[in-house]
Amino acid sequence: MDRRGGSTARRWGAALTASAAALAVVLPxxxxxxxxxxxxxxxxxxxxxxxxxxxxxxxxxxxARPIASxxxxxxxxxxxxxxxxxxxxxxTIKQSYRDYVTRHGASTADLRTGDRLTVRQLLYALMLPSxxxxxxxxxxxxxxxxxxxxxxKSFVARMNREAARLGMRRTHFDSFDGITTGGNHSTxxxxxxxxxxxxxxxxxxxxxxxxxxxxxxxxxxxxxTWYNTNKLLGSYEGVLGVKTGTTSASGPCLVFAARRGGxxxxxxxxxxxxxxxxxxxxxxxxxxxxxxRFTARKLPAAAHDD
Numbered sequence: 001m002d003r004r005g006g007s008t009a010r011r012w013g014a015a016l017t018a019s020a021a022a023l024a025v026v027l028p029x030x031x032x033x034x035x036x037x038x039x040x041x042x043x044x045x046x047x048x049x050x051x052x053x054x055x056x057x058x059x060x061x062x063x064a065r066p067i068a069s070x071x072x073x074x075x076x077x078x079x080x081x082x083x084x085x086x087x088x089x090x091x092t093i094k095q096s097y098r099d100y101v102t103r104h105g106a107s108t109a110d111l112r113t114g115d116r117l118t119v120r121q122l123l124y125a126l127m128l129p130s131x132x133x134x135x136x137x138x139x140x141x142x143x144x145x146x147x148x149x150x151x152x153k154s155f156v157a158r159m160n161r162e163a164a165r166l167g168m169r170r171t172h173f174d175s176f177d178g179i180t181t182g183g184n185h186s187t188x189x190x191x192x193x194x195x196x197x198x199x200x201x202x203x204x205x206x207x208x209x210x211x212x213x214x215x216x217x218x219x220x221x222x223x224x225t226w227y228n229t230n231k232l233l234g235s236y237e238g239v240l241g242v243k244t245g246t247t248s249a250s251g252p253c254l255v256f257a258a259r260r261g262g263x264x265x266x267x268x269x270x271x272x273x274x275x276x277x278x279x280x281x282x283x284x285x286x287x288x289x290x291x292x293r294f295t296a297r298k299l300p301a302a303a304h305d306d
Contacts, residue, residue, distance in 0.1 A: 038282070040279050043271040045267070045269050045272075051263065056286075061187060067253055068247045072135055073191070075126060076127060088118050091118070091138075093111045093133070096136075104179050107306055109125035109224065112217075116219040123138075132178075135176045135177035138176070142155060170190055171190045178247070195268070196266050210228060211234055227304070229304055230242075232256050239256065250270065253270050
């Protein structure tokens with residue numbers, strides 16, 4: 001696996017500030033405008049207009065592939081799908097969550113056994129450092145059943161029901177975090193649908209566009225610092241997130257979105273080694289009719305990569 005909440009404010013009109021410096025802009029070439037962004041190396045890619053849902057460009061957009069930790073977008077959507085009061089629900093971290101991360105060599109938020117964190121805090125732990133321990137905690141706390149296995153299974157079932165409701169016809173989840181036995185997959189088109197839906201939630205937008213956060217445990221004097229693994233943030237004007245993911249099976253993956261001049265664009269790259277960030281910038285340039293001199297920001301030494 002990776003190394004590593006309903007009001008009008010939740011719509012596209014939520015105010016979102018740009019996080020990068022002004023960048024040089026020119027019109028794309030006629031050939032690129034006609035054929036799509038040039039040089040995208042991903043095996044699967046897709047670009048859509050966030051307001052209309054209209055396809056802007058795609059590359060093998062309907063082939064199902066492993067999606068690694070981009071799975072956690074749906075984990076967050078399901079976690080936010082209950083009552084808004086659930087955001088303040090406190091969850092006690094269990095040793096089993098830490099053991100799970102160790103067993104799988106998974107990405108982690110380094111949650112400490114016995115600490116209590118709210119669901120809102122766990123969303124940061126899920127989406128910034130890509131914590132599989134946070135994904136486990138959310139699935140266990142918000143699922144139904146008498147055991148951890150039953151609760152996490154019911155949570156994954158909710159993920160699949162939500163995928164069906166959103167029309168993600170070629171998507172199936174077998175895990176809450178992307179650690180899979182082979183049945184966890186989606187397509188660029190389906191993931192773009194999911195991200196477009198997810199960005200309708202202002203709470204999730206606040207989380208995904210944060211480059212870092214500090215969160216204090218509710219019951220002890222411990223403060224967590226988490227950095228966003230998405231290097232597009234702070235490197236390209238108007239980026240809102242959304243989620244990285246990498247496994248040996250999936251290769252580097254990226255679901256991303258940006259908002260400029262009142263227009264939101266959503267993109268997906270699956271199996272894009274090693275150029276997902278410059279490729280995402282090229283795709284956004286194509287959508288916005290710009291040309292950006294792009295350099296991905298470097299993560300702090302203490303940050304996880306994903």
